[in-house]
Amino acid sequence: MENIRGDLTLTPVGHVSSPLSDRAAAPKQGTEGAPDAWLVFEPAYHAALEGLRAGDRVIVLTWLHLASRDVLRTRPRDDPANPETGVFATRSPARPNPIGLHPVEILQVTGRRVRVRGLEALDGTPVLDVKPVLAGDTGP
Numbered sequence: 001m002e003n004i005r006g007d008l009t010l011t012p013v014g015h016v017s018s019p020l021s022d023r024a025a026a027p028k029q030g031t032e033g034a035p036d037a038w039l040v041f042e043p044a045y046h047a048a049l050e051g052l053r054a055g056d057r058v059i060v061l062t063w064l065h066l067a068s069r070d071v072l073r074t075r076p077r078d079d080p081a082n083p084e085t086g087v088f089a090t091r092s093p094a095r096p097n098p099i100g101l102h103p104v105e106i107l108q109v110t111g112r113r114v115r116v117r118g119l120e121a122l123d124g125t126p127v128l129d130v131k132p133v134l135a136g137d138t139g140p
């Protein structure tokens with residue numbers, strides 16, 4: 001059986017180009033007033049963009065590279081009024097593997113760049129993957 005406990009190697013396929021540069025000032029989620037942003041893909045992955053169209057809803061997976069990875073418990077939304085809880089019960093960027101999950105709408109596809117509506121990842125955030133939203137993603 002394959003050893004799943006070893007280190008994994010992930011290769012970013014691109015990065016986020018965004019006006020957001022301040023973690024504290026960034027919206028907590030894309031639906032909370034986040035600006036539009038570009039996903040800029042490495043040339044090696046251009047063929048993987050084929051089929052993406054303006055109007056599509058996709059899930060962007062990012063690596064929230066500035067986040068702490070040694071945090072296991074947190075207060076949701078950094079609110080002292082909230083009780084501390086395990087990070088797997090939250091969307092906190094601080095977690096053992098700081099993968100960001102961003103459902104967004106595609107606004108434009110131009111060459112190696114894809115413009116998306118409302119993305120709260122900071123400028124320079126590595127992009128790991130893009131997947132289409134499926135009808136069943138939010139449950140039955």
Ligand SMILES: C[S@@+](CC[C@H](N)C(=O)[O-])C[C@H]1O[C@@H](n2cnc3c(N)ncnc32)[C@H](O)[C@@H]1O
Pocket residue numbers: 022023024026027028029030063064065066067091092093099100101102120121122124125126
């Ligand atoms: C609460 S997380 C949610 C991310 C994603 N929507 C999710 O649910 O997985 C969003 C926050 O992460 C922080 N953030 C954004 N880009 C980051 C990065 N590259 N490294 C670390 N933190 C980042 C910002 O403070 C932003 O408000």
